Amino acid sequence: MSDLHKEFLKAKLRRLPLEPPMPPTNQLSELSILSEEMEEEAEDGGTNHGRPPPSPLTDDSSSASSASSTGTIKPLFARPPQPRKKPTFDPIPWQTHFSQELRLTSPDSPNATFHAYFTPPLASPTNPGPLFIFHHGAGSSGLSFALLATSIRRLLPSAGVLSPDCRGHGETVTSDDSDLSLSTLSADLLAMIHLTAQHCGWTKFPEIVLVGHSLGGAVVVDLAASGKLGAALLGYAVLDVVEGSAIDALQSMHTYLSSRPSGFASLSQGIEWHTRSRTLRNPTSARISVPALLTRQADAAEGDSRAWRWRTDLASTQPFWEGWFVGLSRKFLSAVGGKLLILAGTDRLDKELMIGQMQGKYQLLVLPEVGHFVHEDAPEKTAAALVEFYRRNVRSALVLPPKVGDMYRPAAGMHYTSI
Template identity: 35%
Template sequence: MELRKNLLTNRLPPSIRGVGDNNMATSLQKKTSRKQQHDFSPSSWTKYFDKSEDVEIQKNKFRVYRSGTEGPILLLLHGGGYSALTWSLLNEELKSRVVCQTVAIDLRGHGNTITENDDDLSKDTLAGDIGHIVDKLYGDEAPPVVLVGHSMGGAIAVHAASGGLIRSLAGVCVIDVVEGTAMQALASMQSYLRGRPKNFRSIEHAIEWAFRSGHTRNLDAAKISMPGQLKNLLTGTIATNELTEEGIATAETCTFSNIETSTVDTILEEEDVDEELAKSKLKENHFKIPGPSSHNDVHDRQAPMYTWRIDLSKTESHWPGWFQGLSDLFLNHIQASKLLLLASINGLDTDLTVGQMQGKFQMQVLTRCGHAVQEDTPDQVADVLASFLLRNRLTTAHGDFNLSFPSC
């Protein structure tokens, strides 16, 4: 009888059991506390790449991040709005699987790259930049080069490869970009861009937004990738340059931690501030520059400190050129081995469906990831890429890495 009484008691609601509102409040506090356990502090790129350098081509300086000294070169091209640091986690996973060299590039108008015309993001200019960088780094002695591009970067990889701009081309991997679906998506792209926050009060706020909004579903990736996508409103400095090797922001940046999920919408509404107004307010000290604080302070009116490195809405004239004719170029004008990696099978258009059935390229569909496939599931992408390199006899495996087989 005593056992039955205890079982029945445990099934009753807290108020009936005599626990009362205090215990319910404690339970809510525990749930809130669990929400606040995320650490949104940024990470340094130095853990993931061996070095960075600026490749000078005429009056332009292209920032590249490099790892490895042996094996084929994987030339990593990020998507629009991202930076070379989007490849950080993938790079670490790849190095543990196969022998290879990696070169991740901040494309024109992105990251720490500085050019005479950052607004010229035409397919021919971007593809030409890639060819010039490879020639400058390796000359006539370049090892086999595999172009790996995500989204816009995947389109540019196809244009560079089909245009014969990479003399030692051995392979092309395109990540989550298909001509048909890309062209359809252009109509809603401006609406998507308007829906993003224009400014952020701190790097931490930007990382939190990226993670909670699904911009990247991997918090570790957001912590290393987001600083490369931001610039300081007052100084114009890329946020990556304000971090130490330990990833801690320097004194002029503002930091917040343990922000409740319920405050995110308020943060985004308050941060849609005119960039020029924000600069003037910062200079005049009319706004309080935030330092470390409790989450209660997020409702205070404070100046935004960071905005996007590139205003993608102003590049619209180049969007069609990136994607028009992409399927034909990928299928019929690239002689090297080809890999298409997608986040959804629904993204495949008719031409590519026929080409895949004819065995013209290898295709892999990954699940449980968003558009930023290389950030969301770096281990799975590394498995696919490593297997692609091994299957085409471009490298050798490290340790007991097992070759995976292509599948949908």
Template identity: 35%
Template sequence: MSDLLKQTLKGQQKQKPPVPKKQMQNEDEDDADEKEEEQDQFDVDFNKNTIPVKLQGSKPQPIKADHNITHSHHQNPQQAKVTKKIHDYSPQHWNEFYDEMIFHPNGTPIYIAGKNKAPIYLCLHGAGHSAMSFANLANEVKQYATLISFDFRGHGQSKIEFENPNLSVQQLLDDVVEIFDYVTTQWPKQTVIIVGHSMGGAIAAKSANLLITSQKADKVQGLIVIDVVEGSAIEALPFMEQIVNNRPKHFKSYEQAIQWSLNTSTLMTLSSARVSMPAQLKEVKDQNGNLISLDWRVDLLKTAPFWMGWFEGLTNQFLQIRIPKILMLAEKERLDKDLTVAQMQGKFRLIVLQNTGHSIQEDDPKSTAYNFHDFILKFRIPTTMEEVEKLKQVGIGKFHPIIGNYEYQQKYY
């Protein structure tokens, strides 16, 4: 479901909004030429098939962007050539964002950015997405903390239940606890802030409630839920089948898929689309091993029996947990009645990032990272186990966390 929820709430896919000033500063240099995108040779035309087909061979290797491409608009070579910048829609590889990838013994890929910094943000992605939905955010966060994300079973590069995965809420909770135990064993000194987007946000709140009753309760020091509210999510469920069916079933190239995500405002940032979209697709080959199409890696319609379980009880789980927490939304109107009352009572911090879509952390990774940083400072969250003990001794009034880079705010804001 993930990024389809916004489309449901709006009733239809909206046109791409103007790029916000903050986001424009975060884009590659070529994104200043947004209007030219609609006119260049890479525009998507699903009827005329004008997208270049790049199907032969294996999965593409990491490709660096070439922003200065020269091409001629004239047949006569004596005439002056016209040079203009065009967007690079080629896929980007995980190692351009994360520092390291390791496999859990059970076959789960775990991606790490900012390996030795505290605290750890353990990020859970939405249905159909992958750890790459946090890739651009990882580039920002690793300047002052560690960001770790992983692919749920059946998603991304996970080796667990590649086809028809069991995505029941109980199975996902078991998976999160297993990864949490592994991460806290590998990085025993840092505390953990659990982060979740969409489906992952619901699982984050429910898993945090489980973990604070375990022997590692002191390790969990914060919860961040991104753009998911129980009421609006459940209201959207009856429309999900139609919305999923309205998506293209196949793409002819990674470039076409990336352009589709931008043209439909599924994602609003080119750099995120280039790393996030390819991870959501799988290659379909003929008998000779030639690539014939790119299909969705996860069949969202087959996950329909699990949808209600993901979101049911989310509000209660979110509010009852006794740790610092924030809810990040693209639109304040998504708050249901219970959350509105709780927010007015100061039971959690609400952050609304304007001019973003459902995938907030992809559409504006810089502002998201800033709020992650500010969360630690405002709530005085201990970033290491040593600070946890100090907090118990001196009390919250005298405690101030030692976060990796105090200059982060001055440098970027």
């Protein structure tokens, strides 16, 4: 090793700290080799055995070379790159989330068949489970609440769930499916509750929690305000709808409807569109709920790009839009029972609800990372809120504070003596 090379290495070593950090393995090996070479050179009298002196710019022991070499080191237990799974858009059957499918017929309306998805509450004489009754929004179906129903029962195994299709939607058929007025939908929901009770042989209703999304929120509030469920109604929850913002959104409804595809070649294509357009942000929920929104045309030819059409013509429901939501905030605040409002953003609150929220008249929960279908996009969070809402309002768990007179009454065996 030449004197120039030795001086370069010595100057380099002087600049190192007294207790340097442990270098990478490749640097340790290089330093040990250099140390051995220096010892050999010292023993041989400074000769390099005919090897040319290395250049500082090309020396592998330089800091630049060491930095570049450490970038190529692979972790010992690094996982090999996994191939990205292709998303699937195959439909999921309703049986994975409900135990029964009901087709209910009323003697008063023999031409009407109400369709619903149902899992009964656990019957217990001491602690019967509650019944969560859902009502979907315009254009949806009872399967919109499939994941929510499963999430509720996971948190509260004794609970039952009833998720009907309203008229003009899903598989419910009536003599006039075009009548979607608020009073008619509210009467239909009440009829389905009574028919379900008859189907199960209940002598009285279990404790009921009404849950409605969008249009369904207006329906459950209207039914709650009517008082026709009596003491069985514990409370009601409304999902992402308030009067002010709903009426404002009606003006852009036609623009939204015109932007939707008029049909799809298959159910999988319809599920994919709902997912990619972010209409539904939960692909699993889309695979459950979207098939009920579409129906195959009887005259569709093989390979028809629009063989599957929308089951409900939302544009034809325009005459009822304003009637669904006018007066919603007033009825929501005035009806008897616990009140829960779950929104996808605080900007949806109107003035009347803001005042009511500040007065503590209802519970407000905001889920900012979801879309309009809050119960489908975040079923676990929505279920946790509903179960906690039920537990706060259940009458069997309410503990009333003692009366003032009882607070000063001496306990048995205790006597007070005046001084």
